[in-house]
Amino acid sequence: MQKKRILFLGETYRADAITWMNGLKEFGDFEIVSWELQTRSTGVSRLKRLVELAKSFLTIRSIAKKFNADMVIAERTTSYGFLAALSGIKPIAIAQQGITDLWPENSPLYPFKKIIQNYAFKKADLIHAWGPVMAEHMKKSDVNMSKVMILPKGINLSLFEYRDTTNEPKLRAIVTRSLLPEYKHEIILRAFSSLKKQKIPFELTIIGDGILFEKLKLLSKELNIENQVIFTGRINNNDLPKLLQQSNLYISMPTTEGVSASLFEAMACGSFPIVTDLPGNRSWINQKENGILVESENSKKLAEEIIWSFQNPEIRQKAVLENRKFIENNANYAVNMKKIADEYHKLINTKSN
Incomplete structure (x- = not known):
C-alpha cells in the first residue's frame, strides 16, 4: 500500500518541527515533503516576509499538485496556517506555536495577522494546542473547540533519561x-x-x-x-x-x-x-x-x-x-505522536470516504 503523503509548511530547522515530522514518519508511516518561507520574521524583515507570503500562494499550489499530498499541516496559525488554508489540500491541520501566534502585539501588522489567523482557524480540520494556555486563546477567538487537540508532541524518553543529581555538592x-x-x-x-x-x-x-x-x-x-x-x-x-x-x-x-x-x-x-x-x-x-x-x-x-x-x-x-x-x-513522545498520527490517518480516511 502506498504511503500517505503530507505537505509540511514550516521552518524545518526548528527542533519542534523536526520532532513533529520525525514522529509522523515513525508512528504514522507518512511520507513528508516540506516548504518554508526564506525570510525570517525579525525587524524590517517582517515586511519582506509579508511580500514573500503574498507571492507564495501559487508556489504552494504547484507543490501540492506535484506531490499529490493527502494532507497539509502548518507550523503556525498565521503565516503557514493561512497558506495551508489556501493550498487546495484537504484535510488541514494547523498548530499554534505561541500563546497566540499574534506577536509582537505592538506590531502594525497585528490586525492583518488576526484576520489571516481567523481564516486559518475556520478552514482547518484539526487545530493543535500543544498545551492548555494555547487552548484558552482559541476559546477567546471563538474557535470551534471540537476541532482542537490539546496534546504536546512530547519528549523522547529513551533519549532524555532520568538521573538524580540532587545530592551533588556543587x-x-x-x-x-x-x-x-x-x-x-x-x-x-x-x-x-x-x-x-x-x-x-x-x-x-x-x-x-x-x-x-x-x-x-x-x-x-x-x-x-x-x-x-x-x-x-x-x-x-x-x-x-x-x-x-x-x-x-x-x-x-x-x-x-x-x-x-x-x-x-x-x-x-x-x-x-x-x-x-x-x-x-x-x-x-x-x-x-x-x-x-x-x-x-x-x-x-x-x-x-x-x-x-x-x-x-x-x-x-x-x-x-x-x-x-x-x-x-x-509528554511521552512515543505515545503522543502515535495519537497525533492516528488522528491524521482518520482525517485522511474520512476525506477519502
Missing part, C-alpha cells in the same frame, strides 16, 4: 534556550554574578547559538564570572540529555512562553526547573512544589530563588521525581 545550572533577546540571558548572568559576590560556588552551562552569543560572553567577563560560565554554542541534540543529566538546576527566563519542549526535557532528565512566571509555565509548574516561578526580568529575585532551591535538596529531590512521572504520563 550548584550546576543549565540554560538551553537560543541566544536571542526574548530569552533574557543577561538576567541569568546577573543573577549568577550576585551568587559569586556571595561566594557561592557554581557552574553555569549555556547551550545554543544566536545573535547575542558574543555580547553575552563579553557580559560574563564584565561580571567577572567568565571562568564559571561555559558557552557551548550549538550542539547536537543527542548530546543534550547528558548535559541536562549533569545539571541540578534548569533555568529559563523568557518574556513569553507557550509550551516549552526545553522545559519538558529538563523535567524528564531530573533537572529542577526555575522559570519565568508566565501562563504557559504555570500549566506545568506549581510554585515551590515541582519548580519555581520567578517574575520576569528580576535578577535579584532569580538569585534568591536559585540559592533557596540549592539549599533545599529534599524539596528538589521530591520535585524531580514527580516531574519525571508527569512527563512519562503526559
Whole structure:
C-alpha cells in the first residue's frame, strides 16, 4: 500500500518541527515533503516576509499538485496556517506555536495577522494546542473547540533519561534556550554574578547559538564570572540529555512562553526547573512544589530563588521525581505522536470516504 503523503509548511530547522515530522514518519508511516518561507520574521524583515507570503500562494499550489499530498499541516496559525488554508489540500491541520501566534502585539501588522489567523482557524480540520494556555486563546477567538487537540508532541524518553543529581555538592545550572533577546540571558548572568559576590560556588552551562552569543560572553567577563560560565554554542541534540543529566538546576527566563519542549526535557532528565512566571509555565509548574516561578526580568529575585532551591535538596529531590512521572504520563513522545498520527490517518480516511 502506498504511503500517505503530507505537505509540511514550516521552518524545518526548528527542533519542534523536526520532532513533529520525525514522529509522523515513525508512528504514522507518512511520507513528508516540506516548504518554508526564506525570510525570517525579525525587524524590517517582517515586511519582506509579508511580500514573500503574498507571492507564495501559487508556489504552494504547484507543490501540492506535484506531490499529490493527502494532507497539509502548518507550523503556525498565521503565516503557514493561512497558506495551508489556501493550498487546495484537504484535510488541514494547523498548530499554534505561541500563546497566540499574534506577536509582537505592538506590531502594525497585528490586525492583518488576526484576520489571516481567523481564516486559518475556520478552514482547518484539526487545530493543535500543544498545551492548555494555547487552548484558552482559541476559546477567546471563538474557535470551534471540537476541532482542537490539546496534546504536546512530547519528549523522547529513551533519549532524555532520568538521573538524580540532587545530592551533588556543587550548584550546576543549565540554560538551553537560543541566544536571542526574548530569552533574557543577561538576567541569568546577573543573577549568577550576585551568587559569586556571595561566594557561592557554581557552574553555569549555556547551550545554543544566536545573535547575542558574543555580547553575552563579553557580559560574563564584565561580571567577572567568565571562568564559571561555559558557552557551548550549538550542539547536537543527542548530546543534550547528558548535559541536562549533569545539571541540578534548569533555568529559563523568557518574556513569553507557550509550551516549552526545553522545559519538558529538563523535567524528564531530573533537572529542577526555575522559570519565568508566565501562563504557559504555570500549566506545568506549581510554585515551590515541582519548580519555581520567578517574575520576569528580576535578577535579584532569580538569585534568591536559585540559592533557596540549592539549599533545599529534599524539596528538589521530591520535585524531580514527580516531574519525571508527569512527563512519562503526559509528554511521552512515543505515545503522543502515535495519537497525533492516528488522528491524521482518520482525517485522511474520512476525506477519502
